[in-house]
Structure formats: C-alpha cells, structure tokens
Amino acid sequence: MSDNILASGHTACAGCGEALGIKLILNAAGPNIIVANATGCSEIFSSRYPESAWGIPWVHSLFENTAAVASGIEAALKVLGRESEANVIAQGGDGGMADIGFGALSGMFERGHNILAITLDNEAYMNTGVQRSGLTPLGARTTTSPPGELSWGNITPKKDMPQIAVAHGVSYVATATVAYFKDLEKKIKKALTIKGPKYIQVLVPCPLGWQHDPSLTIRVSKLAVETCIYPLIEIENGKLTNVVKVTSKKPVEEYLKLQGRYKHLFGREGANEHLAKIQAIADENAKRYGLV
Amino acid sequence: MTLEVLEGSKAVSDVIGLCKPDVISAYPITPQTHIVENLSEMVADGKLKAEYIRVESEHSAASACLGASLTGARTYTATTSQGLLLMLEVLYNISALRLPVVLTCANRAISSPLNIWCDHQDAITLRDTGWIQLFAEDIQEAVDMHIQAYKIGEDKRVMLPVVISMDGFLLTHTFEPVEVPSEEDVDRFLPKYNPKYFLTTKNPMTFGSFAEPDKYMEARYILNEVLNQSKVVIAEVARDFKDAFGRFGGDLVEEYNTKDADIVLVGMGSIISTMKEVTDELRKRNNRIGVLKIRSFRPFPDKEIVSCLKDKKKVIVVEKAISLGFGSILASEIKSVLYNSGAAPRVDSFIAALGGRDISKETINKIIEKSMTEKVDLEFVDLNRDILPEDFSE
Numbered sequence: 001m002s003d004n005i006l007a008s009g010h011t012a013c014a015g016c017g018e019a020l021g022i023k024l025i026l027n028a029a030g031p032n033i034i035v036a037n038a039t040g041c042s043e044i045f046s047s048r049y050p051e052s053a054w055g056i057p058w059v060h061s062l063f064e065n066t067a068a069v070a071s072g073i074e075a076a077l078k079v080l081g082r083e084s085e086a087n088v089i090a091q092g093g094d095g096g097m098a099d100i101g102f103g104a105l106s107g108m109f110e111r112g113h114n115i116l117a118i119t120l121d122n123e124a125y126m127n128t129g130v131q132r133s134g135l136t137p138l139g140a141r142t143t144t145s146p147p148g149e150l151s152w153g154n155i156t157p158k159k160d161m162p163q164i165a166v167a168h169g170v171s172y173v174a175t176a177t178v179a180y181f182k183d184l185e186k187k188i189k190k191a192l193t194i195k196g197p198k199y200i201q202v203l204v205p206c207p208l209g210w211q212h213d214p215s216l217t218i219r220v221s222k223l224a225v226e227t228c229i230y231p232l233i234e235i236e237n238g239k240l241t242n243v244v245k246v247t248s249k250k251p252v253e254e255y256l257k258l259q260g261r262y263k264h265l266f267g268r269e270g271a272n273e274h275l276a277k278i279q280a281i282a283d284e285n286a287k288r289y290g291l292v
Numbered sequence: 293m294t295l296e297v298l299e300g301s302k303a304v305s306d307v308i309g310l311c312k313p314d315v316i317s318a319y320p321i322t323p324q325t326h327i328v329e330n331l332s333e334m335v336a337d338g339k340l341k342a343e344y345i346r347v348e349s350e351h352s353a354a355s356a357c358l359g360a361s362l363t364g365a366r367t368y369t370a371t372t373s374q375g376l377l378l379m380l381e382v383l384y385n386i387s388a389l390r391l392p393v394v395l396t397c398a399n400r401a402i403s404s405p406l407n408i409w410c411d412h413q414d415a416i417t418l419r420d421t422g423w424i425q426l427f428a429e430d431i432q433e434a435v436d437m438h439i440q441a442y443k444i445g446e447d448k449r450v451m452l453p454v455v456i457s458m459d460g461f462l463l464t465h466t467f468e469p470v471e472v473p474s475e476e477d478v479d480r481f482l483p484k485y486n487p488k489y490f491l492t493t494k495n496p497m498t499f500g501s502f503a504e505p506d507k508y509m510e511a512r513y514i515l516n517e518v519l520n521q522s523k524v525v526i527a528e529v530a531r532d533f534k535d536a537f538g539r540f541g542g543d544l545v546e547e548y549n550t551k552d553a554d555i556v557l558v559g560m561g562s563i564i565s566t567m568k569e570v571t572d573e574l575r576k577r578n579n580r581i582g583v584l585k586i587r588s589f590r591p592f593p594d595k596e597i598v599s600c601l602k603d604k605k606k607v608i609v610v611e612k613a614i615s616l617g618f619g620s621i622l623a624s625e626i627k628s629v630l631y632n633s634g635a636a637p638r639v640d641s642f643i644a645a646l647g648g649r650d651i652s653k654e655t656i657n658k659i660i661e662k663s664m665t666e667k668v669d670l671e672f673v674d675l676n677r678d679i680l681p682e683d684f685s686e
Contacts, residue, residue: 031496034491043502044502048504057495061359061389065352068353068359071355072355075356075359075360076365077363079315085493104349107352111347
C-alpha cells in the first residue's frame with residue numbers, strides 16, 4: 001500500500017470499520033479521484049477545521065445531497081473538458097445514501113452519471129448515537145429500536161439497496177466488507193473501469209454501535225460473510241456474475257453473539273423464534289445467491 | 293438598439309444563454325417553467341454548450357449547482373415558491389462555500405392554501421441565507437440583472453451566490469419590448485469564470501469542513517462582512533453596465549423623484565412601475581411624492597435608505613410578504629435602519645397582493661389616501677372581510 005489517501009491522525013474510534021473501509025476504497029481508487037462525502041461519522045472524523053485527513057479533492061456539503069453534488073461535479077468535469085482528470089465518487093453512510101439521500105442517489109442512477117456511489121453500511125445512524133436506519137438488520141438493538149417487554153429490537157429486515165440499484169439499470173452493483181479487503185479493492189478497481197453509475201455497498205462494523213470489542217472488527221466482518229448474513233456479490237448488467245463462496249456456512253449465532261446489539265436474543269424466553277427468523281434470512285441469501 | 297417584444301421568461305433564458313453557464317440544473321415548477329424549457333431547447337439545438345442536469349428535486353438542483361460550481365463551472369438554476377423552500381438548506385450551504393451560483397426566483401406565494409400566483413414570501417425566506425438578493429422591476433431590468441448577477445457574484449471580492457427575483461406571471465409570462473444584448477457585448481462585459489479555489493486533483497483541497505465553537509463564529513462573521521462589502525461591487529457593476537449598455541436601473545436602490553418629495557413610496561419588484569405611474573400623475577397635481585425602489589434586498593441598503601428617507605414627512609412601504617406573528621418585513625427593516633440614524637419619519641406599512649391579488653393604480657392611490665388621513669401600523673390592502681369567518685370579520 002502506497003501513501004494513504006486518508007491520512008492517519010483522524011479522530012475515528014478505535015476499530016472503526018468505516019475508516020478502514022474508506023482507506024481501502026480510496027487507496028484502490030485514487031489518487032485521481034474527487035470525492036463528495038455525506039454528513040456523518042466519516043466527515044466528522046476527517047475534516048475538523050483547520051485539519052483534514054484527505055489527500056484528494058474532497059467536499060462535504062450536506063447529509064442527503066451527496067449524489068446530487070457528485071452529479072454536478074461530474075457534469076462540470078465533462079463540460080469543462082476535464083473528464084480524464086478524475087473519477088468521481090459519492091460516498092456516505094447507510095443513512096446518508098440509502099435513507100435521507102435515497103432520492104438524490106436514485107436520480108444520480110437513472111440519469112446515468114459516471115459516478116461510483118458507495119454506501120459505507122454500518123447499519124444505523126452512528127454519528128448521532130446509533131439510531132435505526134433503513135439498513136438496520138432485523139432484531140438489532142439501536143437507540144430507537146430498543147428491545148423491551150414488547151420488543152425484540154428492530155422489527156424489519158434490511159432494505160435491499162443492491163437490488164434497488166440493479167432495478168435502476170445500474171450496470172455494476174457489488175457488496176463488500178473490510179475483512180475481504182482484496183475483494184473490496186478488486187471491486188473498486190473494476191467499478192472504475194465501467195462508464196456510468198456504479199453502486200458498491202460496503203459493510204463496515206462499528207464497535208460503538210454494534211457493541212463489540214474494537215479488536216473484533218475484522219472477525220465480525222468476516223463472520224457476516226461466513227454466516228451468509230451479508231452476501232458478497234457482483235451484479236453486472238442485471239446478472240449475478242460473481243459471489244464470494246462460503247466454504248463452511250456458520251450458524252448466525254456465531255455472528256450475533258459477538259455483538260451487544262443482539263444480546264437480547266440470547267438467554268431470553270422466546271428468543272429462539274427470533275433467532276430462527278434471522279437464520280432464515282441468511283439461508284435465503286445462501287440460496288438466492290448460491291453462496292455455499 | 294433593437295427592441296424585441298419578448299415574454300419575460302424567454303428574455304431571461306435568452307440572456308442566460310448569453311452568459312454561457314457551463315452547468316444548468318433545474319426542476320420544473322410553475323411559473324418558472326418557461327425559463328428552463330427555453331434553456332433546454334437551446335441546449336438541445338446546440339445553441340448553448342452546457343450540461344443540463346434534469347434533477348429529481350429542487351434540493352438536488354441546488355446541490356448539483358453546488359457541486360458543479362465548486363468544480364469551476366458557471367452554473368444556473370431557477371425555481372420559485374415550494375421549490376425555493378425545498379432548496380433552502382442547500383442555499384445556506386452554497387453561500388457559505390462562497391459559490392457564485394445564479395438563481396432566478398419567479399416569485400410565487402407559499403402553500404397552504406396552494407397558490408401559484410405572485411407574492412414575495414418565497415424570496416423573503418432567503419433573507420438570512422447569505423445570498424445577494426436582487427429584485428427586478430420589469431423584464432428589461434430582469435434581463436440586465438442576470439448579466440450583472442454573474443459579474444457581481446464572480447467578482448473575487450465577493451464570491452457569493454445571487455438570486456434575482458422577478459415577479460411570477462407579472463414578469464415571467466408577460467410581454468414587453470426589451471433589448472437582449474448582443475453576444476459580443478455580453479462577452480466583453482462578463483469575463484470567463486475563473487475561480488481561485490476549486491475541486492481539482494492538481495491541487496487537492498478539502499471543502500465543507502466542520503468547525504467547532506472556537507472557529508464557527510468567525511466563519512459566519514466573514515460571510516456577513518463579505519456580503520456587506522459586496523454593496524460596493526453591486527454599485528460598481530451597475531455603473532459599469534450603464535457605461536457598456538446604456539441602461540441603469542439603480543444600484544442598491546433607485547430613487548425616483550425623491551429629492552424634493554415629502555412622501556416616498558417604497559417597494560420591490562413590479563409594483564415599482566405602478567408606483568412610478570401613480571406618483572407621476574400625483575406630481576402633475578403638485579403633490580411632492582416619490583418612489584424608492586429597493587433593488588438589493590440583501591445586502592440591505594441601509595445608508596442609501598437613510599440618506600433618501602431621513603428628511604421625509606412620510607414613508608409608505610407596500611410589500612408582498614409577511615412575517616406571521618409579527619407583521620411587515622421590509623417596513624420593519626426600513627424602520628430599524630431609520631431608528632438609530634436619529635431620523636425617524638413616520639413609516640406606514642401595507643401588506644398587499646398576497647397570492648397574486650391585483651395591485652392597480654387605484655390600489656396604490658387608495659393606499660396613499662389612507663396613509664394621508666391616518667397612521668397605518670399594518671394594513672392588509674383590499675382584504676375582503678365579507679368572506680372571512682365571523683370570528684375575523686371585526
């Protein structure tokens with residue numbers, strides 16, 4: 001790895017999967033990139049005035065407009081004859097890209113901008129204190145989907161953003177996670193060879209929000225794949241072209257029990273029914289994408 | 293000089309074409325549509341070499357302009373009413389990032405009730421955003437203002453966005469004889485956009501940092517200072533424009549027969565033309581009455597207002613917006629600059645034409661008559677009490 005595009009000295013938490021994800025993504029993509037970044041942890045830990053961790057041209061505008069800002073950047077490069085200068089990347093968390101910024105992202109997709117959109121998916125609004133997002137998985141505790149007498153955590157499964165991107169006709173859609181860093185790098189590089197909109201969703205564990213030890217970030221990331229909870233896939237022109245195969249599929253409990261956000265699913269009467277629902281999601285992923 | 297009879301929207305889109313924006317991004321909303329439709333045609337016909345981003349919302353229209361402007365492109369958008377409100381968050385961001393985006397606001401009322409007709413409630417909402425806000429009196433001034441807007445906004449001393457308010461339907465959909473300048477003349481007047489700082493891999497920079505309490509206030513202070521200092525540039529550009537094109541609609545304000553006047557009417561936008569006609573007629577009957585046109589609402593022309601109004605007997609402000617729960621906005625600001633100047637003529641305040649209710653010469657005459665006979669703190673002009681529910685009908 002050469003010079004990091006995301007310099008050290010930023011203020012991310014120990015074991016931050018998002019900071020690691022960004023470093024891997026940008027080193028694979030850079031240095032000829034321009035990045036539009038949504039409001040969120042990544043912007044906060046990297047850009048406290050007068051310091052900056054970014055070694056590339058970078059803009060943070062607002063929470064929900066990142067894909068639209070990137071659209072403007074791409075259009076400007078085109079009309080000014082600077083298209084060859086840089087690849088444009090729009091990145092943000094699951095809240096910024098898949099919830100509040102979803103309209104802007106959808107517009108960016110359907111207009112066919114030559115932009116790589118990246119969702120750094122840590123499965124909740126971490127910067128504001130771990131509130132539920134549309135990408136929070138079934139059963140997870142967040143501060144707005146707490147378990148309680150009448151609750152088993154988040155009541156809905158994750159919104160299927162990769163398939164939503166596919167439905168837009170996005171020609172390259174992929175998922176990745178930090179533990180599989182070679183796979184992640186390969187996908188970033190491949191995406192940038194394709195003209196038009198691209199979407200990559202990267203699972204980035206958040207020790208603070210997921211309530212796991214900071215030393216376990218890579219292990220948790222790896223288990224998400226090995227349990228088939230987070231399938232690593234590539235969909236090109238609407239067709240599934242590649243998956244990261246799981247040689248020995250592990251039960252979801254192995255992934256869940258490392259994380260405090262699922263603590264309520266262990267040792268409580270009636271928990272098995274809820275664990276079974278999560279296992280069913282993993283099983284369905286395995287079947288749907290031929291992971292095993 | 294060749295005059296053509298043109299629809300306001302057509303004239304404005306023609307002149308935007310001459311300003312050669314690199315990136316246009318807009319979302320349709322009545323009564324802005326004719327402007328962006330005309331621009332689409334110009335791009336489709338190859339008459340304007342621009343990227344036209346047909347976004348999915350006004351929020352994204354403003355955001356795309358933000359991104360493009362920050363990449364070094366000249367940008368343009370147009371909207372009104374709800375669209376402007378949806379943009380609002382982005383508009384604050386654009387000014388603070390010091391990006392000279394130009395926006396046309398085809399002024400329209402705010403819902404609810406839904407109403408597509410003209411008032412100024414939309415543009416007034418931008419009061420505290422850090423944008424330069426200019427109001428056009430007629431189609432010709434709207435045309436001229438757009439050229440000036442780019443020149444002002446892109447001036448290195450300024451680097452701020454500019455919104456031009458032109459009254460929805462009253463100016464966007466009416467026809468007047470106007471002169472759209474030649475391409476050569478606009479090229480000569482308006483140099484290419486050449487920003488000092490922009491997104492480029494040749495000089496990677498970070499834009500849009502966050503600032504903690506020990507830094508934030510200084511950033512806002514600078515923005516306020518720059519906006520206030522832009523007064524000099526607005527006036528300078530208006531004079532340069534006069535030299536280049538022979539037309540002058542005022543700089544920060546336009547004073548019309550105010551020098552010897554006892555009474556001065558104050559307003560913004562197309563109402564000014566009506567005020568001028570009415571006062572012309574009154575002057576024939578030896579009434580010393582004039583008009584003060586607020587051309588730049590932000591930065592607010594405090595010194596110009598004091599200098600014009602301080603010795604008057606009566607100031608009559610007619611405005612097309614309201615601060616609910618308080619009252620007049622323009623009149624209040626005028627009162628506030630007069631108060632500390634030590635000169636305090638009586639300021640009467642009229643709210644008129646909300647949601648496109650017509651203002652005729654008779655309306656203006658009625659306003660003046662009322663103001664001559666009593667002190668008017670706040671009057672809703674032509675309020676129809678017959679259709680008010682009983683509780684409100686006095």
